[in-house]
Structures are given as C-alpha cells and as structure tokens.
Amino acid sequence: MRDVVVVGAGMTRFGKHLDRSLKVLGQSAVESAVDDAGIRLGDIEVAFVGNAMAGIVQGQESVRGQVILHAFGLRQIPVFNVDNACASGSSAFHLAWLSVASGAQEVALVLGVEKLYHPDKAVSYRALASATDVEATPAQAPDARIFMDLYAAWARSYIERSGATVDDFAQVAVKNRRHASLNPDAQFRELIDAADVLGSPLVSAPLTRLMCSPIADGAAAVIICSAERARRVGSRPVTVAASVVVSGADPAQNGASSVARAAGRAYAMAGVGPEDVDVAEVHDATTPAELVALEELSLCGPGQSVELLRTGALELGGRLPVNTSGGLVSRGHPVGATGIGQICEIVRQLRGEAAGRQVDGARVGLTENGGGWVAGDTAATTVHLFTT
C-alpha cells in the first residue's frame, strides 16, 4: 500500500438549503475541492459518493452519485454509491483511500452530500429512522427520537461512571458553538451560553435540543491522490496516515467500543499515539457523546473527559481542541456529508488555513464518525488520522 494524500477540500455551508438541489450542492463542493487541489475535473479517475437518505427525501435511489456528477459534466469514470448511514461519507473516503493506496487509481474524488430538510417534517424523520433496522422498529415510532433515546441512556450511564453533570453537557454545546462562530461553513454561528442550552426544550432526559445535532443539508468533497502525484503538481498535501472502518460493538464491553477498536487499529497503522493528536473532529451527535468518544479514542483516560472540558483543554487555545468546526451540534449534520465535513476541517487545520479558529502548529489530526444502529451494534464506525 502506498502513501495517499488529500490535495483538495471543499464544502458548502451546512444548513437549510431548501432552494438548492443535491446536484447544485454537490457541484459546489466538488468544484471547490478541484480548485483547491489545482487539478482539472478531467484528472479525476474515480468517484466515491456518500449519501444515505436521498431515496426517502428526494426519491433518488440506485444512481445517486452519477445523477449529481453527470449534471456538471463529470462522466466516464467509475462511480460507487456508498451508504453507511451517518458514516456514509467517511466510509466512501475509506474506499477511495483503498483505491489510491492499492495503486488501482491515481486521483480519486470523495463526495458526501445530503439534503434532510423537507417541507414535510415526517419525511425527514423517516429518513433518520432508516439508519436502524426498520423491520425491528416499532411502526408507531418511526422517527429520529429513537436515536436520541439511545444517546440519552448513554449520557445517564456516563454521568454515573464519570461524575459528569448536565451542566458539562451544556458546556460542550457552548464550546462547539463558540468554535462554529469562527467557521463560515457552520450551520449555527450565534454564541450561546449554558442557560440557553439548559433552557432549550427537553428531547430525552437529560438531553435538551441544543445538546443534540440538528438536521442539515450540505455537501463536502475531497480530492485524494498518491504522494508521488502530489509532489509532481506541487500541491500542499495532507497525508492520510490511517483509515479504519469497523462495525459492531464488542459484546464483552459497552455499546460504544467500536470506536476504541477502530482507534486502536488507526494508531497502529499510522505509527502515532493518542498523545500526538493536536486536533480532533469527533461524532458529537449529542454533546455527551463527544466526552465519551474522547475516552474511547484514548485521548484521555476513562472518566477524564470532564476534566479536560472543565479546564478548557478542549477549547481553541487549549491542549487538545476538539470540534473546531463546531461539530455536528453546531457546524451541522447532513448525514452523508458529515464525515467529509470533518475531514475538510482537519485538512484546513493541518494546512494552517483555519483562520480565526486555527490550532497553532497542528500536525496530527483525527476524525471519528459513526453511523447506524442495528440489533445493539453500531453499523459503522470510522477513525482517520491525518498528518502533515
């Protein structure tokens, strides 16, 4: 396997784009990534497209990626439509990495794209519920709340074992919103305080609305290529040091240990340890999930995330800034695009292009993205490590 680098990254702002189609969003992100890479559209040899819910929301199945890419002239290359619920984008990235790392292709495009807002809210709920086994889901509860009930149970369990408080969960939301206020691509940018978070409507105790990721529309794209190719064109590459996808929890452990398994393999693959990570984007579908993820990623010891949070280590300027983009809760969570949005943020950080939210001297970045819930297991968990 040869070295693979990211040479281009581009995304739309995440948010409500009722007037912009999947085609328009996808084109915008791809063209930004292509411009950023300094290549031509015709240099792309293969495309991997992550999308989870266009079937339900837009009625487009089967050839989602081709429909988007052909609309602006990207034809005649193999296109693979990859679906893994909220981890669709990063799963597509993994396969693109494999394609270039193996030597099969030289230049690959990864596009994550999703539109969840729909005039009929029931459509959006049904789309989100599709990330579970619909046959096993009670017909009377086919909406997004089942996920939040799971996250709420994990949050209560985390409180018991770590001493975290509901105020801590609010402080994660405040921190990520502060980061988002510095990110022009984020969905929600107005500063909030803990009272705002705690005073927002209860979703599933102890989670309030502002502790939960909103729905969003958006697209994000990256261009990857071999390291040799990047040297030839003089790009500013960011190396893909590890790409790992796993599925399922370890029955002997708690339900979230797929993250730990993926992280362990990623550190081994990259030859770096958690102590080397300078900046991380993690899957904060809810704010307590961010704290749990940091421990599973071994970025701190068991139960120690709270201390990192309380001492400001997770903030910009702290020892380990987390979710500098604003995270799922503030940058937004357009399901199939989320994983690529995370990668765009890390690429910008490692290149020193994150402007007002730049992590000084960041050289090692991590992304963690999770998707789906089937029979007690996480359907897909991905961990990626990037280095300069």
Added chain:
Amino acid sequence: MRDVVVVGAGMTRFGKHLDRSLKVLGQSAVESAVDDAGIRLGDIEVAFVGNAMAGIVQGQESVRGQVILHAFGLRQIPVFNVDNACASGSSAFHLAWLSVASGAQEVALVLGVEKLYHPDKAVSYRALASATDVEATPAQAPDARIFMDLYAAWARSYIERSGATVDDFAQVAVKNRRHASLNPDAQFRELIDAADVLGSPLVSAPLTRLMCSPIADGAAAVIICSAERARRVGSRPVTVAASVVVSGADPAQNGASSVARAAGRAYAMAGVGPEDVDVAEVHDATTPAELVALEELSLCGPGQSVELLRTGALELGGRLPVNTSGGLVSRGHPVGATGIGQICEIVRQLRGEAAGRQVDGARVGLTENGGGWVAGDTAATTVHLFTT
C-alpha cells in the same frame, strides 16, 4: 496488487419469494457460499453488500447490509453498502476484490440481494425507475417501461446495422430458456419455442415480453481471498483475472460503448484475449442486448453475433456458450443480486460443477453487468474475467 481468488459461491433460486425476507434470502446465499468455501462465518473480515431497491420496496435504507448480516450473527466486521442499480452486485465485487488485492483484508464476502416483487406492482415499477435520474424522468412515466423503450431503440438500430431479425431475438430467448431448464437456480425453466416468444405480449416494438428480463427476488454470495490463503486451506479457487468498472458512454461512439471500454481494460489486465473466453454471462436485460454485448466485448466482429447465434455457437455444446445460467431473461434479474449470480455461474463452470449445463473444459470465463441510465450514459458497466 496480489492475486485474488473466489473460493466460495452460493445463491438462492431467483424468482418470486414473497414469503422470504431480505434477511432470509441473504442468509441462505451467504451460508451456502461459506459452506462451499469450507471456511467459518468468523473467517470473513469485511463484507460488501450490493442492493439497489430495498429503500423503495422494503423501506430499508442506510444500513441494508448490516441489517441482513447481523440477523444471522455476522457482526463486528466492516460492512459497505454499495449501490449501482443493476450493476450493484458486480460493483460491490470490484470493491471487495480491491480490498483483498491491496492486502487490506484477507477474506471478503460479497452479497448481492434484492426483492422486487411487491403486492403493489407500482412499487416494483417505481423501484426500477430509480435507476435513472428521477428529477429528469417525466412524472407521468415513472415505471420500468422507459428502460425497455431504450432497449427497443437499440434493438431497432441493431437490426439496421447487422441484418438481425426479430426471429433472432426470439431465438436468443429460446436458447437462454433451454440453458435455464438445466439450472435449478433459474426463475423460469419450462422450455419455450420461437412462436411462444413472438406471440407473447408486445412491450416496446420489436420487444415482446419473453425477450425482456422479468423482475425477481433472490440473493447470491461469493467469498474471495488471497491466493496464498486459498492454497493454505486447500480450496478449489477460481482466479479473478480482471475486475473493471466504468461509467458513461463515449460521446464519440454509440451509447453502449462503455462495455467495449471496460472489456478492453479487462483483457489487458488479465493478459487474455477475447479468443480465450470459453464461457460468458452477459447482461441480457433484453435478448438483442445479448447480441450487441458480444460484439462490444469483441467476442466477435461488428454485426457478427447473429451468425454465431444462427450457427449454434452460443449454445451449450457450441464454440462460445453464452448465458448458460439462463441469463437475465430466464435465470432472472433480482437487480442487486444479478452480477453475483453471473459470477456464481462462471465459478461453477470453471470448477466443472455445472452438471447438465457444463461447458467442457472451460478455463476462462467472462461476466458483463450493466446498471442505470443517467443523461444518456450508462451509470455503471462492469467486466470481470475469471480463470482456473
């Protein structure tokens, strides 16, 4: 890239399985393939699942593969859901091949699975129509006929340039049904004659119903691994000599030339020529499409398929038996499973396990699978070559 071999193949009968769920069909195919490979379920390190229409037909999106595999205990491995319309199965196979060829994984499962029969026929039609750009499809014609109109136009054009007759198209159906009569896994096995084909209802002139592939339910699975691993366990491996996926027609040529491009690359990759092919499974979504495909695959010269057909070369016992399984028209066409069904047939032929429909001494086999239609281009075309 290292050598990859198929060590196990299994499938359900293709046909109408109203009483069997995707889970039941998938489990049956996977367990057959695992038994055939002589491995344990736990030896599988990664799974690629091809499905195109469960979103519309069963309401299951996002995590289709996980839902099926977890139901019978295949957990904790990365699962990738791959969608490329009628080429979903073979696209998933390509990615699995890449995964093993690159050295990333040792043993991979590919499952193609689909259920198209639905008590409400409109649901099945809508599923088939999803293989196009639904935004560009007239709302008044969202059914399978748009595909058959395209195939009918190609058939008329083929008649003009080759001297083929409508009777030739009927003879392909007769031949493939004869092959299917020898295949216990085929959907339609009763012998038919040309009068039956020509007398069946007109779908889109000159195509009659028996010249068109029916809808079907079914599942097919293969296990692939590295050649070293296969040697260690003493399997009877079939080598994957080439795996190519392309998209789109060449604007300078006619609309089907993606097959020619894919085939050219596949022959180069495998180091074999069309003259070496002993048996082929091609995408006869309609019977004239089989004749066109043989020319695009360079298995004969332009306009010469008809002569092969008329002289019996395409029959069992002839020089180049084509669609010994019965093809899409008689073995059946459960969209996401079709490409893997083709591969199962070639594996059986190259192992000498095709019983009454065995091609004597077959050593080189080819599969060609196509899917989707977007803005004048084929969304995905795959060509695979297998050798003993």
